[in-house]
Amino acid sequence: MHALVLEDFNTMTVQERPDPTAGPGEVLLAVLATGICGSDLHGFTGKTGRRVPGQIMGHETVARVVSVGDDVHGLEVGALATLNPVVVPEREAAAWAGREHHHPDKYVIGVRPDVVSAFAQLIVVPARNVVPLPTGMQPEHGALVEPVAVAVHAARRVDASAATSALIVGGGPIGQSLVLTLARAGVTRILVTEVDPARRDLIARLGATPLDPTSGPVSDQVRAALGDLADVAFDAVGVSATVADALSSTRLGGAVCLVGMGQPRLDLDAFTISTMERSIVGSFTYSSDDFRAAVEIVAGAPDIAAALISRIVPLSEAPEAFTSLASGDGTPGKVLVRMSAT
Ligand SMILES: [Zn+2]
Structure with a gap:
């Protein structure tokens, strides 16, 4: 698979990486498109110190389920889904439902440096963080759920x-x-x-x-x-x-x-x-309830969602898009990176 890597501050490159596989409780996702967030741009320039060189970022994404690991139920192969990037330890997920973002040991996919995140073509994530999208939803719009959350x-x-x-x-x-x-x-x-x-x-x-x-x-x-x-x-x-x-x-x-x-x-x-x-x-991030509400809001407003996406660039042009956006190129809305051909 290919991934967009923060090689160094102000330098993104597309690199070959081994395909991951899903373990127990995990899901393998084929990423369709991932949005470039302001926080990714600050990570790219090194402004905030919340991203490190070598990292594969990406937390605003839409994907299809490729395979599921043992003990995963209710997620169909081929289903369109987005990812709630706020992860709490599995054994505490139920007790922290609705206030996941307050968990002291939570981590955020796309922020934590050692987690290969949604600027990779294939990602492995906890099944409980996969949020199926309604059928009929324009796939790219799924990448807007996270900022709407x-x-x-x-x-x-x-x-x-x-x-x-x-x-x-x-x-x-x-x-x-x-x-x-x-x-x-x-x-x-x-x-x-x-x-x-x-x-x-x-x-x-x-x-x-x-x-x-x-x-x-x-x-x-x-x-x-x-x-x-x-x-x-x-x-x-x-x-x-x-x-x-x-x-x-x-x-x-x-x-x-x-x-x-x-x-x-x-x-x-x-x-x-x-x-x-x-x-x-x-206000900082969101709970799983907020995230599900955001799915309904985006799915219920396809015209607005379309207006919020300024352009979709292929993975090969993503390094250029980061450089351009970080320089303040005047793009009014969201830029998505198309991670796959489908
Ligand atoms: Zn973001």
């Missing part, structure tokens, strides 16, 4: 289904996934700040209202668009300036959810939190 979890963290208006700061793939998720949760007015004009166009096509943060104070723009401040806000960037925009644009008693992790420390205007009784809530 991030959005589902964030929306639940601030009980967004009780909100009528929301501001999303940052219109990249997570901000876009939030638009889809919040619309499905019944939020009727969704505003998104985004500096890039191509992304603002995409946001408008998704049915949300794009705002240009460089054209005036964001809270003023929110007030002008809604006639009030937003019920909730999501920061999908995570730097001091964007958190400040999210806070100042949220109504009295409203909540701001931090999803983006742009910088490790923030400068906060404490008085805008205390005097307005706003809450700040963190």
